Amino acid sequence: MTKVAVQFTLNDEEQNEFVDSGSTLLAVLRGKLGLYSTKAGCHQGSCGACTVIIDGEPRLSCLTLAQRCTGRMITTIEGLTRDGALHPLQQAFMEGFAAQCGFCTPGMILAAKSLLDRNQSPSRDDVIDAISGNICRCTGYEPIIAAVLAAAEQMRAEMKKSA
Amino acid sequence: MAKKRGRGMAAVNYPTGMNLGGDPSQALVHATTTGSFIVTLSSVDLGQGLKTVMAQICAETLGVPTENVIIDTADTDTGPHCMGTFASRGTHRIGNAIIMAAKEAKSVMLEVAAEELEVDSGDLQTDGAGNIHVKGSPQKSISVFNTALAAHFKHGKTISGRGIFLQPRSYPEPETGKMTPATCYAHACTVAEVEVDTETGEVRVLSLKSAYEVGRALNPRMVEQQIIGGAWMGLSHALYETTEPYYPDRSHGPVDFNQYLMPGPGDLPEFENVVIERPAADGPYGAKGVGEMTANSPIPAIANAIFDAVGVRVDSLPITPEKVLRGIQALNARAPY
Amino acid sequence: MEYRKDYFTDARREDLTEVGVTRRRSDVLGHVTGKTQYYADRNFAGLLHLKMVRSPHHHARIKSIDTSKALKVPGVLRVLTAKDVPQNIYTILCLIQVEPNDEPVLAFDKVRYRGEQVAAVLADSEVAARAGAGRVKVVYEELPAVFDVEEALKPGAPLVNEYHGRNYFTYEGHHCRRVRFGNVDEGLAAADHVIEEMYQSSPIEHAPTETTGCIVVPDQNDRYTCYSNTQALYFTLAVGGGFGGKVDVITEPIAFLSAMLTKRPVKYEYTREEEMQVSSPRAAERIYIKDGLSRDGRILARKVRLYVDAGAYSRHSPYGTTKAAAHMPGPYTIPHVSVDCHCVYTNRTPSSAMRGFGVTIGDFALEVQMDKLARLIGMDPMEFRILNAYRDGDMKAHHKQVEGAALIECVKAASDLAHWPLAERCKAMSSEKREA
Numbered sequence: 001m002t003k004v005a006v007q008f009t010l011n012d013e014e015q016n017e018f019v020d021s022g023s024t025l026l027a028v029l030r031g032k033l034g035l036y037s038t039k040a041g042c043h044q045g046s047c048g049a050c051t052v053i054i055d056g057e058p059r060l061s062c063l064t065l066a067q068r069c070t071g072r073m074i075t076t077i078e079g080l081t082r083d084g085a086l087h088p089l090q091q092a093f094m095e096g097f098a099a100q101c102g103f104c105t106p107g108m109i110l111a112a113k114s115l116l117d118r119n120q121s122p123s124r125d126d127v128i129d130a131i132s133g134n135i136c137r138c139t140g141y142e143p144i145i146a147a148v149l150a151a152a153e154q155m156r157a158e159m160k161k162s163a
Numbered sequence: 164m165a166k167k168r169g170r171g172m173a174a175v176n177y178p179t180g181m182n183l184g185g186d187p188s189q190a191l192v193h194a195t196t197t198g199s200f201i202v203t204l205s206s207v208d209l210g211q212g213l214k215t216v217m218a219q220i221c222a223e224t225l226g227v228p229t230e231n232v233i234i235d236t237a238d239t240d241t242g243p244h245c246m247g248t249f250a251s252r253g254t255h256r257i258g259n260a261i262i263m264a265a266k267e268a269k270s271v272m273l274e275v276a277a278e279e280l281e282v283d284s285g286d287l288q289t290d291g292a293g294n295i296h297v298k299g300s301p302q303k304s305i306s307v308f309n310t311a312l313a314a315h316f317k318h319g320k321t322i323s324g325r326g327i328f329l330q331p332r333s334y335p336e337p338e339t340g341k342m343t344p345a346t347c348y349a350h351a352c353t354v355a356e357v358e359v360d361t362e363t364g365e366v367r368v369l370s371l372k373s374a375y376e377v378g379r380a381l382n383p384r385m386v387e388q389q390i391i392g393g394a395w396m397g398l399s400h401a402l403y404e405t406t407e408p409y410y411p412d413r414s415h416g417p418v419d420f421n422q423y424l425m426p427g428p429g430d431l432p433e434f435e436n437v438v439i440e441r442p443a444a445d446g447p448y449g450a451k452g453v454g455e456m457t458a459n460s461p462i463p464a465i466a467n468a469i470f471d472a473v474g475v476r477v478d479s480l481p482i483t484p485e486k487v488l489r490g491i492q493a494l495n496a497r498a499p500y
Numbered sequence: 501m502e503y504r505k506d507y508f509t510d511a512r513r514e515d516l517t518e519v520g521v522t523r524r525r526s527d528v529l530g531h532v533t534g535k536t537q538y539y540a541d542r543n544f545a546g547l548l549h550l551k552m553v554r555s556p557h558h559h560a561r562i563k564s565i566d567t568s569k570a571l572k573v574p575g576v577l578r579v580l581t582a583k584d585v586p587q588n589i590y591t592i593l594c595l596i597q598v599e600p601n602d603e604p605v606l607a608f609d610k611v612r613y614r615g616e617q618v619a620a621v622l623a624d625s626e627v628a629a630r631a632g633a634g635r636v637k638v639v640y641e642e643l644p645a646v647f648d649v650e651e652a653l654k655p656g657a658p659l660v661n662e663y664h665g666r667n668y669f670t671y672e673g674h675h676c677r678r679v680r681f682g683n684v685d686e687g688l689a690a691a692d693h694v695i696e697e698m699y700q701s702s703p704i705e706h707a708p709t710e711t712t713g714c715i716v717v718p719d720q721n722d723r724y725t726c727y728s729n730t731q732a733l734y735f736t737l738a739v740g741g742g743f744g745g746k747v748d749v750i751t752e753p754i755a756f757l758s759a760m761l762t763k764r765p766v767k768y769e770y771t772r773e774e775e776m777q778v779s780s781p782r783a784a785e786r787i788y789i790k791d792g793l794s795r796d797g798r799i800l801a802r803k804v805r806l807y808v809d810a811g812a813y814s815r816h817s818p819y820g821t822t823k824a825a826a827h828m829p830g831p832y833t834i835p836h837v838s839v840d841c842h843c844v845y846t847n848r849t850p851s852s853a854m855r856g857f858g859v860t861i862g863d864f865a866l867e868v869q870m871d872k873l874a875r876l877i878g879m880d881p882m883e884f885r886i887l888n889a890y891r892d893g894d895m896k897a898h899h900k901q902v903e904g905a906a907l908i909e910c911v912k913a914a915s916d917l918a919h920w921p922l923a924e925r926c927k928a929m930s931s932e933k934r935e936a
Contacts, residue, residue: 036541037534041709042772046420049709077534090532094524097384100392101210102531103709109532128428135420137709138210139388140395141428172920173867174885174911176831177859182823185597207731208527215526216519223518234526248731249853291517332597335822337672340679340839341899344826352885352910354918374504374913376906379512384522387501396855405702406781406849411647411809413558413614413848418773423705436501437913441508441906441931448519449512455855462860463867467881470871479700480864 008069010035011079019066026050026061029076037077037106041135048134051107052076058114058133077106080113088158089113089151096147100138108134112148120159122152166358168369171467174352177456178345179378179443180252185332188252189243190260192221192268194322198293198311200225200232200268205242206257211454212385213253219381220258220447224265225272226289227307243327251452254381255347258447259328267324275314275322276305347443349451350376353394355464356432359472364488366469368398370433371461378443378451386453390436393457398432399425400458401465403481507909538710539727544717544765548577550758551629552768553619553636554778555611558647558847559658560640562610562618569635570621575628578762579636580620582608585757592749593814602663603813603850605753610643612660612812613849615778620754622762645847649786649807652846660812660845669810669818669843677825679839681897687801687836691792693876698788699865703781703809706854712779713769714751716759724759728752748780748815748852780852783817784809785824787865792836797879797887801836802829806862808843808851815852818843823858826898830866831907832888837897885911886926891934905931 002021009015010033019028026043029035029052038061041049045063052061053075080087089109092098099105108131115122115130122130127148136144180186191203202221208214214234222229236242245257269289276295277284280303288298289307296304314320335342353373359366371394380386403424408415417423442449462480470476475490505512530536567579582588582604590603607618619636623629644658651657652667660667671677688694714728730749755768770779785808792801806824810817821843828839854860874884889907896902908931915922929935 030541031543034543036537039538039710040540041711042419044419044772046772047709077532081533086532093532094528097388097525097528099525099528099531100212100388101709102527102536103210103538105531106534125429132427132429135425135707135709137396137425137707138392140391140393140431140434142391142395142431142434143388145428145431170918170920171871172881172885172911172914172918173863173870174831174889174907174914175859175863175867176907177856178823178827182819182826182858209731212525212527215523218526219519219521219523223516229518229523250857335671335677335826335898337674338678338680339899340677340825340897342826343900344823344898347904348831350831350906350910352907352914354914354920356918372914372918374910374917376507376910378904379520380503381519382522383501383503383520385525390501393855400704400860404704404707406705406776407702407784410700410702410784411649411846411848413647416777418776420707420772423707423776425707435917437504437917438501439504439507439906439909439913440512441904441909442511442513443904448516450519455857456859459856459860459863460867462864463871466864466868467871476868476872478697478865478868480702480704480861 004067006066006070008071009073011075021067023066024062025064025066025069028066029061035076035078039103039106041103048111049104049107051110051134053110053114056114056117058111075110077109088154089148092147092151092154096143096150098139098143098147104134104136108136108144116152116155120152120156124149166360167472168356168358169468169472170354170356171464171471172352172354173460173463173467175456175460176348176350177251177459179255179347179349179452180330180345181246181250182344183333183342184330186246186252186256187327187329188245188256188260190257190264190326191243192261192264192324194268194272194311196311196315198231198308200227202232202234202261203242204234204236204245204257205239206236206245206253207248208236209248211389213248215385216254216381217257217261221261221265223448224262225269226291227293228291231293251455254450255446255452256328258450260326262326262447263328264324264326268322271320271322272310275318275320276310278318279305279310279313346445347378347451349378349453349456351456351460353460353464355461355468357465357468357472359469359487361473361491364484364491366402366482366487368432368465370435371398372435373460374437374439375453376439376441377453378446379440379449380438381448381450386438387436389454390457391434394434394461395426397458397461398465400480401462401482405481504913539713539715539729540769542715542727544715546764548622548624548758548762548764548766549626549629550755550766550768551621551633552617553621553633553638555607555614555616555618557611557640557642558614559643559645560611561643562607563639563641565619566637567619569637570632573628573632573635575624576621576632578622579632580606580758582606584761590753598814598818600663602661613847615849620758622758622766647846647848649809649844649846652844660847664845667845669814676840676842677822679825679828679837679897681899682836684801684803684836684838688792691800692795693793694790695872695876696788696790697869697872698786699868700786701784701861701864703784703851704854705776705781711770711772711775712751714755715765715767716755717765718759718763724756726752726756778849780815780850782854783820783851785861787862789865789869791869791873793873793877795877797877797884799832799834799873799888802834804828804839806841808841809848810843810845811848811850812845813850815850817851820853820858824862827859827862829897831890833890833894839897880923882911882915882920883923883926886929891931907931
C-alpha cells in the first residue's frame, strides 16, 4: 500500500507520520498514535463517538482522511487535561452524572468544547445543536445538556474572576 | 388541522433477578496491608455503575468509607463465579454476596482489633471513618489501617471473607405454571403528556412524570440516571425504534443510525421523578433492581396519551406518524364534520 | 429527584452512612478523560481480523462452499467453515437450562436466517478480511421461509429449526408456557363486559454505541485470554452499553477457535450494520388479551395468548417467554387467569434478551388494555389501577403470595406529581392491607 507523509499538530505536539494512503484520521489516532480515547462506534459518520476538534471545528475522524490533516491543529480529549487539571466540561460531566458507559463521552465533550470555544453563553438550544451529531444510548441526553450549560457558567465565572 | 394535547398513564412492576432463580454470584473480600479492601468479582459493569454501588455496599457492611474499597471485576481467572449482569440481578445478587463476604472479613478485622486493644471483639464497632473503637468509649480506638498492619505482620491473619448468593432455582409446574419467578419487585407509575400534530401524525412528548418504588436507592443520583435514561429509551421505543419497519416483512431494515431512528437531544420531554422506598426483605440494604424497568411504563403511558389527544388507538409498536395519521383519517371518515 | 418518605416510613433504616447517599461514580474520571479501556482499546502484535461471510437468504440449503478465491487475497490467512469447528454447536444456554442446543457456530447443512454465520475469514488487516469475505463462494438452494409467528404454527409451515422438530419450543410436554389460576371461562361468563384486543411489536435493537466484539489472545501454556464486552463472563473490561444485547456471547466461540487454530490474536468486531441486523434484537411479540370486567370496575378474568418471535434459534427466548408468562396478568389481583406464552421459531435474526426482557412489550399491551377498560366503564384510569392493584397477601396467578407491594403508592405519588386528581377513596388505599 502506498504510504503518504502527514504532519499535524496534535494536542499542541507536532506529529510526523507515514500512513497508508486513504487511512482515516481515526485509524491513525488509534492504530498508529495509540490514542484510544477516540472511539469507533460506526465507521460511517452516524454516531459521533469519534469526534475530534480540527482547527476549532468538531469533525468526525472516521470520515476524515489522515492525509487531509496536514498543517492542521487537532485536539482529542487528551488535549483537554492540562497539568492534571480537568477542563470545566470534564468536571461538569463528572459532577452532573452525565456519563454512564462512557463510550460516547470523549466525543460528546469535544463537540461541546468546540461550541464553548465559539460561544461562551450558549442557550439550551445551542447546546442541543452542538451535540446533535453525537449519539448517547444511556443517559437520555438531559444530564449532558445540563452539564454543558453548567460548564459554560463555570467558565464565565472563571473568566470574570481572572479579568 | 391542529396540535392536540393529551395525557395518559401506566403503572407497572418488575421482578428483580434472573427469572426462576438458580443464578449464583460470588464475591471475595480481602484487606490490603494498609487497610484498603479489595472486592474480587467476575461481574461486569455495563456502564450502569455496578462497581460504584458494590463499593458502597461493601463499605457500609465493613463500616469503612467507600473510598477505601476497590472493586476488581471481570476476569474469570482471578474472580469467582458470577452469572452475569442482566435481569436486574447485579445489585441484588452481587450485593448480597458482598454483604456476606464483608461480614466475614469484618469479624476477623474486629478480632484483630480486639487483641490490639485488649478488649472483647463483641464490644467493638466501626465509626465509618476508618476507625474501630469500643462501643460507648470512642477514645479507646484503633484505626483500620493499623488493624490491617497488625493482622498481616503481627498476628499472621488474613482479613478476608467469602460470599455467595443463590436464589434456589424454581421449576414451574407444567400444568398450572405455579412457580417462584422472583422474590421482590420494583414498581413504577408514569404520566405522559403529548402533543399530536393532526396534519402530520407526529407526536411530541411534552413530559414524563414518574414515581418509582425501588426498595432502597443505594446511590440516588445513579437511580436517577437509570430513570431518565430509561424514560428516554421508553419514548424511543414507543415512537421510533425497530429493525423491521414492515414486520413481519423483512425488507427495509435499517443498517445505521441514520435509518434506525431514536430521539435526539432536541426531542426530549420534561422529566420529573419521585422515589419511594419499601425495602425488600432479601435485598442488599433493601434494594431492588431498577435499571431495566425504567423504559417500561413510559411506552403505554405515551400510547394512552395519544389516544387522549386525538382518539386514535395504535396497538402496535412503534407508534409512527403514519399509523397515527391513518388512525386520524379513519376517525374522520367515520364521523365527518 | 424527590423522595416521598411519607410512604413506608417505618420500613426504612435511617442509620446507613455509605448506602442511600450519592457518591461520585468510581469510573467517571476515566470516562471524561478518555482513559476508560474498552475491549478494542488494545493493540496486539500480529492481530488478525475476522470477517464473517453471512447468509444472503432467509432459509436455504448450503450446497457448497468454495474458499479458494478468498485464500488468494493478499493478507488472508485462513477461512474457517463448519468442517473446521470440532464441536459445532452453541452450548452457552445449558447454564440457564435452555435445551436442546439448537444453533451451530458456523452453518453447515442450511441457513435459517438472513445474516447467519457461514464462513469466517481471517486476515492481517480489516481490508483484506473484508475483501476475502467477498470472495468466498457459497452455493445455496433457497427454501420456503416463514416470518409470521401464527403462520409458523400452522400445519404445513416450513420447518425452521430441525433441533426442535417443530416451530415452537416445548415446555415440559406443552407447546407453550402455561399459567392457570381460577377458572377463566367462568370469570368471563360472569363479566358485564368482555373485550379482546391484539397488540403487536416489531423487533428492537439495543443499539449500544460500542458494537459487540472481542479479541482472543493466545497466552503461553496453551491458555487464551479473551477481551470481550459481554455482559456475562461465565456464560468473559468496561462495556460501552449493553442493554441485554451483549448477553449472548456470540462472537467469542468462533474468535476462540480462530486464535487456537492460528496461534495468533484474533479480533471479531461487529460492524454497525451487523449490530443493527445480525445481533439479536428484542423479540417482536404478538399479544392477545381477553378481559372480563364488572360494571363497578373489577377485572374478573384475564386470558392472555402471547407469541414471542424467537427467530431461527432459541438464544434466550425460551427463558424470556417463561418470564413473560410469570409477569401476567400484570400487577393486578384477578381471580381467574389463563396465560399461554408461545416461543415460536421463524426465519429471522434470533432475538434474545433486552432491557425489560419478557416484560416491556407485555407491559405495553397490559397498560393500554387497562386504559381501554377504564374508559369502557367511564372510570378514571388511576382509580381503575388502584382498585385492581395487587396488595400484600394476595395470590398471584403463578400461585405465589404477594409481598412488598407498592403499586398503589406509586400511582398515588404520580398523581401528586402530575396534579392528576384522584378519587378520595383511592387516597385511603394502601398496598399493605385491604380496607374492610
